[in-house]
Amino acid sequence: MSDPASSDRSVQYGIVGDALRDVVRKVPQDEPPPWPANDQLAVVGKPTPRLDARQKVTGQALYTFDVQLDGMLFGCTVSSTVAHARIRSIDTSKAERHPGVRAVHILDRVLMTASLRDPGDEAKQRYPTVRYLGQPIAGIAATSARAAREAASLVQIEYEPLPHVVSLEEARQPDAPMIFPGPTEQPATAGGGGAQKGLDQKGNLRGPATNTRGNVDQGFADAEVVVEREYRTQVQTHVPMETHGIVADWRDDELTLYASTQFTLSVRDEAVEIFGLDPAKVRVLSEFTGGGFGAKYGIGNYGALAIHLSRKARAPVRFMLDRREEHVTVGNRPATVQQLKIGAKRDGTLTAVRLRSFGTGGVAAGAGVGSCHSTLYACSNVSTEHYDVFTNAGPAAAFRGPGQVQGIFALEQAIDEIADKLGIDPIELRDRIDTRDVDDSKARKVERHRGAQRFGWEKRRPTNADAGPIKRGVGMAQSQWYYIVHKDTECEVRVLGDGTVQAFSSAQDIGTGTRTVFAQVIAEEFGLRTEEIDARIGDSRYPAGPPSGGSRVTSSLTPAARNAAYRAAQELAKHIAPLLGCKPGEVVFSGGKVEGPTRSMGFREAIREARIDTIVQRSRRVPDYEGYARTAGDFQLSRHGIGGVQFAQISVDTETGVVKVERVLAVHDCGRPINPQLVESQIYGGVIQGVSYALYEERHLDGASGVQLNANIDQYKIVGSRETPAIEVHLIEQLGGQSSTDARGVAEPANVATAAAIANAFFNATGKRILTLPLTPANVLAALRAPDERGNA
Amino acid sequence: MSYAGKIEPPTAPSLVGPEPLEIDLDVNGQRVAVKVDPATTLVEVLRNTLGLTGTKIGCDRGACSACSVWLDGDVIASCMTFALDVRGRKIVTIEGLSKGDRLHPVQEAFIEHDALQCGFCTPGMIMSCARLVERNPQCTLDEVRQAVSGHLCRCGTYPNVFKATLAAAASVSGSKEAQK
Numbered sequence: 001m002s003d004p005a006s007s008d009r010s011v012q013y014g015i016v017g018d019a020l021r022d023v024v025r026k027v028p029q030d031e032p033p034p035w036p037a038n039d040q041l042a043v044v045g046k047p048t049p050r051l052d053a054r055q056k057v058t059g060q061a062l063y064t065f066d067v068q069l070d071g072m073l074f075g076c077t078v079s080s081t082v083a084h085a086r087i088r089s090i091d092t093s094k095a096e097r098h099p100g101v102r103a104v105h106i107l108d109r110v111l112m113t114a115s116l117r118d119p120g121d122e123a124k125q126r127y128p129t130v131r132y133l134g135q136p137i138a139g140i141a142a143t144s145a146r147a148a149r150e151a152a153s154l155v156q157i158e159y160e161p162l163p164h165v166v167s168l169e170e171a172r173q174p175d176a177p178m179i180f181p182g183p184t185e186q187p188a189t190a191g192g193g194g195a196q197k198g199l200d201q202k203g204n205l206r207g208p209a210t211n212t213r214g215n216v217d218q219g220f221a222d223a224e225v226v227v228e229r230e231y232r233t234q235v236q237t238h239v240p241m242e243t244h245g246i247v248a249d250w251r252d253d254e255l256t257l258y259a260s261t262q263f264t265l266s267v268r269d270e271a272v273e274i275f276g277l278d279p280a281k282v283r284v285l286s287e288f289t290g291g292g293f294g295a296k297y298g299i300g301n302y303g304a305l306a307i308h309l310s311r312k313a314r315a316p317v318r319f320m321l322d323r324r325e326e327h328v329t330v331g332n333r334p335a336t337v338q339q340l341k342i343g344a345k346r347d348g349t350l351t352a353v354r355l356r357s358f359g360t361g362g363v364a365a366g367a368g369v370g371s372c373h374s375t376l377y378a379c380s381n382v383s384t385e386h387y388d389v390f391t392n393a394g395p396a397a398a399f400r401g402p403g404q405v406q407g408i409f410a411l412e413q414a415i416d417e418i419a420d421k422l423g424i425d426p427i428e429l430r431d432r433i434d435t436r437d438v439d440d441s442k443a444r445k446v447e448r449h450r451g452a453q454r455f456g457w458e459k460r461r462p463t464n465a466d467a468g469p470i471k472r473g474v475g476m477a478q479s480q481w482y483y484i485v486h487k488d489t490e491c492e493v494r495v496l497g498d499g500t501v502q503a504f505s506s507a508q509d510i511g512t513g514t515r516t517v518f519a520q521v522i523a524e525e526f527g528l529r530t531e532e533i534d535a536r537i538g539d540s541r542y543p544a545g546p547p548s549g550g551s552r553v554t555s556s557l558t559p560a561a562r563n564a565a566y567r568a569a570q571e572l573a574k575h576i577a578p579l580l581g582c583k584p585g586e587v588v589f590s591g592g593k594v595e596g597p598t599r600s601m602g603f604r605e606a607i608r609e610a611r612i613d614t615i616v617q618r619s620r621r622v623p624d625y626e627g628y629a630r631t632a633g634d635f636q637l638s639r640h641g642i643g644g645v646q647f648a649q650i651s652v653d654t655e656t657g658v659v660k661v662e663r664v665l666a667v668h669d670c671g672r673p674i675n676p677q678l679v680e681s682q683i684y685g686g687v688i689q690g691v692s693y694a695l696y697e698e699r700h701l702d703g704a705s706g707v708q709l710n711a712n713i714d715q716y717k718i719v720g721s722r723e724t725p726a727i728e729v730h731l732i733e734q735l736g737g738q739s740s741t742d743a744r745g746v747a748e749p750a751n752v753a754t755a756a757a758i759a760n761a762f763f764n765a766t767g768k769r770i771l772t773l774p775l776t777p778a779n780v781l782a783a784l785r786a787p788d789e790r791g792n793a
Numbered sequence: 794m795s796y797a798g799k800i801e802p803p804t805a806p807s808l809v810g811p812e813p814l815e816i817d818l819d820v821n822g823q824r825v826a827v828k829v830d831p832a833t834t835l836v837e838v839l840r841n842t843l844g845l846t847g848t849k850i851g852c853d854r855g856a857c858s859a860c861s862v863w864l865d866g867d868v869i870a871s872c873m874t875f876a877l878d879v880r881g882r883k884i885v886t887i888e889g890l891s892k893g894d895r896l897h898p899v900q901e902a903f904i905e906h907d908a909l910q911c912g913f914c915t916p917g918m919i920m921s922c923a924r925l926v927e928r929n930p931q932c933t934l935d936e937v938r939q940a941v942s943g944h945l946c947r948c949g950t951y952p953n954v955f956k957a958t959l960a961a962a963a964s965v966s967g968s969k970e971a972q973k
Contacts, residue, residue, distance in 0.1 A: 687949070714856040
């Protein structure tokens, strides 16, 4: 698209401290001038405490769980106690009579699950079919949480049981019980997700979704070394500390929803869709959200229930899930089986990649294994084929690096294996094959070498070097994620007559620091400190902000914020210039002052003296200067990515099978880091979740009943303080010349490489491949017993 | 099982409930009277009756420590404690940790070292770290790890919790040295 208001502009491109050069981009004429590198900026690029940290450390931060409204009722779910059944009848009369109960509602539609392409494939029924144990059926609102729970237990449901299957392996078999009686679609909700439309479905197998280029058979014929393995990954659940929840306050003139969410606007849009409301009459507030990691989009079944119950009871209803419901009903990272075969020349050049994968997201489709097999390395012949496998288990949802975490676990081990077979150092091999002409590839090259130096990679010992029962090893793996820009991102900046600067976006802060980075880019333009900006977020009435998902908040929001602030500052300069006896173009905002060539004044003082009424500037996120590779749903994908390289050092007790991760070094890129302290925190989190996924986490379902056996946080194992390794984070500053801030995300890539780096360290330590996650003692001992390539046990 | 001889029954506490009853609690240095039934946990009283929502519930079964408060100076799980059992005992919550506007050194250090992300586990985490620092300002990294070993932080911000707590401990022991 050619824009007449654009002109060629020279912008900096490259990695600070490595190689920076100027490139020419077509840039809209009203764009602010490009920022120099961070070391020449005052606020951006500096570690800055969170604006809301004080509220969080004093207990003043109000989460959805903390909302208390006059006359508020407490909601509770009635869940299925069987894995697969038709419901013959539901009797709520006892529950309705229970003391304290104000409303009961039975769901007529279940959200998050796949739905039949042709509803006629299933006999018409009064109630939705139960397809997993724990599926929400109804809700109760009562004057106390305890009364609601008691009433829930009084609801009598008569089931007509159907055969069920919960394991991926069994569900793949042709004679397995069918979860859906016909082909399905997984609609993308307001928050994303979804699966490719129109795919075949046979039994529980939906697919394949395929991606092919070149001639894979020829590629394998040309190969001088071939590796082929089957990798397995487990189901991981999100476990945010604040469970999913909504407070619904239904009034005749307006619906207010307080939501623990990653996307305020998805909550609004789904409420609008389900209840047929006017979007202007639905307000969503999310002051603080206690974590999400991909699963908190839309209103969910609990949200729909909360709204129905609030409408019936004519009172606000707080509906928070308990920990069991959180594990079972609102999302997980799908289990996978990946059959991966890669061929290479003796110099490491990849000649063919073939992947056949299966994933199960329970009753949801969309259990893919990412795009890395076809996009991380240069290879002309690639074929991927993926099947979703339905099981009678809770629905999957996006989870920090969805698909890619699973895919990289397989791919990066296979690349490590090729390096081992060819006798090429794994870093050297990646230097030869990670050569695509994209920003993330260039970043990874620098990251590999800076990381190797800091980690002490040259001290890496030969495979299986320890003679004793405890063996140590090191490994590395690469991360790759999309550079995403949310389509409709807008924000507003206001300068009030008393010198207050306010900023507004409907975006939410789930713990990443959105509020703070939003304020930081605005502070930079006004020469103020971050804490001097009154940044207001988490309200659907503010200009549309992005979802906190896909690592897209900072990339989408900060350019809009900078542009709005830049324009407001320009407008301000016109008013202030006469006071300083200069031209507007000569006014500089710096260090809390406005400065002209001869005079300077305090920022607030100047605004008061100029008698300025409120200045309001709105700006949209201007598209990337280079444009996008494609648009998918509500987001735009750059041809460039983001990524990182991680190094791990582990010990393996070969007698007990206990693995410890001792040290992780994570080197990452995120374009221009806006707040390195917050970026570092996110990378810590990504690494720790990666260690947790690699070593401990696994949802256990009982095959006979379909019940989750560890739907709590004592038996569902997660890394705690004692298991946290020593983690070093190193950030690179990469200028891409794409937007007025050049910022990109980091949350997902920080999580993508960790399990693979640990798996490669396991090989270095023991000489055996760990093909099954997690690295529990049982899986480790089984891997250690497997014969190695040379036939030795 | 049969008993030989005559055994005096132990003196049983007077039975109360299931109806709500009035009890006095000492929360953050203030005496408060609340009416609760015997099944009510301390965290329910703090949050629902007293509006002290800084104390969180993450699991409601004593496994995540988000509900940590001090009871007579010890860190306890308020989701596993009945309100009736803490009558007359000193309870301190996150809201009572700072002295007016002056934050506890651990709170200050959590801000400076970014020892929080989503912040939901933070109040409980701080109660444990503050107790450690007050008891043992010479604490080591291993002791910090142990002090927060029952706290689940899903955002994975432990490295900064370690840094912050050690920094707070150093500042506390530094100022104690200076007072000598």
